[in-house]
Amino acid sequence: xxxxxxxxxxxxxxxxxxxxxxxxxxxxxxxxxxxxxxxxxxxxxxxxxxxxxxxxxxxxxxxxxxxxxxxxxxxxxxxxxxxxxxxxxxxxxxxxxxxxxxxxxxxxxxxxxxxxxxxxxxxxxxxxxxxxxxxxxxxxxxxxxxxxxxxxxxxxxxxxxxxxxxxxxxxxxxxxxxxxxxxxxxxxxxxxxxxxxxxx
Amino acid sequence: xxxxxxxxxxxxxxxxxxxxxxxxxxxxxxxxxxxxxxxxxxxxxxxxxxxxxxxxxxxxxxxxxxxxxxxxxxxxxxxxxxxxxxxxxxxxxxxxxxxxxxxxxxxxxxxxxxxxxxxxxxxxxxxxxxxxxxxxxxxxxxxxxxxxxxxxxxxxxxxxxxxxxxxxxxxxxxxxxxxxxxxxxxxxxxxxxxxxxxxx
Numbered sequence: 001x002x003x004x005x006x007x008x009x010x011x012x013x014x015x016x017x018x019x020x021x022x023x024x025x026x027x028x029x030x031x032x033x034x035x036x037x038x039x040x041x042x043x044x045x046x047x048x049x050x051x052x053x054x055x056x057x058x059x060x061x062x063x064x065x066x067x068x069x070x071x072x073x074x075x076x077x078x079x080x081x082x083x084x085x086x087x088x089x090x091x092x093x094x095x096x097x098x099x100x101x102x103x104x105x106x107x108x109x110x111x112x113x114x115x116x117x118x119x120x121x122x123x124x125x126x127x128x129x130x131x132x133x134x135x136x137x138x139x140x141x142x143x144x145x146x147x148x149x150x151x152x153x154x155x156x157x158x159x160x161x162x163x164x165x166x167x168x169x170x171x172x173x174x175x176x177x178x179x180x181x182x183x184x185x186x187x188x189x190x191x192x193x194x195x196x197x198x199x200x
Numbered sequence: 201x202x203x204x205x206x207x208x209x210x211x212x213x214x215x216x217x218x219x220x221x222x223x224x225x226x227x228x229x230x231x232x233x234x235x236x237x238x239x240x241x242x243x244x245x246x247x248x249x250x251x252x253x254x255x256x257x258x259x260x261x262x263x264x265x266x267x268x269x270x271x272x273x274x275x276x277x278x279x280x281x282x283x284x285x286x287x288x289x290x291x292x293x294x295x296x297x298x299x300x301x302x303x304x305x306x307x308x309x310x311x312x313x314x315x316x317x318x319x320x321x322x323x324x325x326x327x328x329x330x331x332x333x334x335x336x337x338x339x340x341x342x343x344x345x346x347x348x349x350x351x352x353x354x355x356x357x358x359x360x361x362x363x364x365x366x367x368x369x370x371x372x373x374x375x376x377x378x379x380x381x382x383x384x385x386x387x388x389x390x391x392x393x394x395x396x397x398x399x400x
Contacts, residue, residue: 001295004265006253010246017228028217030289032250033263034308040247046210047244050229051237053206063233065204089230095201108234 007033061106061123063088071104078102080137082130084156086110086144094142105130110148111155119155127156131165142172207233259330261306261323263288271304278302280337282330284356286310286344294342305330310348311355319355327356331365342372
């Protein structure tokens with residue numbers, strides 16, 4: 001028996017999403033078949049408007065509804081600090097934690113030679129003019145603690161060192177996550193936790 | 201920081217799907233932001249066409265592209281056997297196994313008093329006329345081996361017993377799944393496997 005084209009088509013679309021395999025895609029589509037058409041239309045509309053109704057901030061490249069974005073356009077932020085992150089979602093996560101009041105710079109990726117992503121594929125070109133404005137005191141490199149994130153952080157740190165800019169460049173702290181268990185920590189995390197120890 | 205409306209809107213839509221929590225929904229939407237608009241439009245189109253381009257077979261209530269569906273309209277099937285399943289996906293799974301050549305009847309659910317689903321909410325009304333046509337020799341009850349599935353199977357078996365129809369009613373075999381491990385089988389599955397033992 002063949003699946004109806006409309007069904008297999010939506011299954012294929014779902015399979016393209018990260019973390020959704022053929023079985024999950026099938027289950028989701030058969031679930032959707034039980035929903036009213038209006039529900040499906042509102043899903044369709046949300047898809048089609050996702051990028052139409054959002055824009056990238058021309059200053060920090062974060063996803064927002066305006067340009068400059070809410071953070072860059074705000075008067076209440078510390079304009080002397082920029083935090084570099086890989087993805088717009090990272091901005092959301094940091095904002096939720098509530099511990100940071102500076103500006104951002106979203107790279108939209110990390111340097112990854114294996115995936116043919118070099119510095120030119122990232123939103124890096126616009127970072128140097130921001131740093132050279134003279135306002136910036138500190139640059140926090142908050143790329144992910146992965147091979148790619150570390151390489152990207154090192155690349156940016158080297159750029160600033162080469163230009164001899166009077167900016168203190170910091171990397172977010174590495175160590176044990178709060179709520180984590182010493183017993184289950186991997187070797188690298190544990191050795192980083194010891195390196196990053198502080199007096200209490 | 202507020203998420204753009206278009207972003208939070210699609211996140212909400214994803215959260216309505218079974219097995220997709222807030223974190224997964226967020227991850228999917230931020231992933232989609234990196235896709236070209238054409239990709240989003242084809243996703244949107246697949247959603248909006250899902251039900252428009254499919255129909256329920258008026259005989260067996262399976263989802264298909266035609267009425268009667270491919271199975272009901274085929275000449276190559278055993279028209280003396282009907283297999284009752286809960287969902288259209290069950291038909292797909294049984295067809296893939298390749299071990300069954302009869303007809304189907306899709307209930308679109310199972311009796312579940314806790315969720316206010318009684319026999320009237322299922323596609324049951326049309327089963328009796330099919331059984332009374334005189335053609336049917338066997339009815340296989342292939343509802344899920346859950347409380348609801350068992351209750352539904354018992355309800356249908358009782359309907360047929362009450363009508364004194366000359367149809368043999370069978371329930372799909374229960375026992376250990378192929379590839380399963382005795383050690384990890386639950387008590388009920390194991391006791392059913394013993395009840396259903398066969399000479400080899």
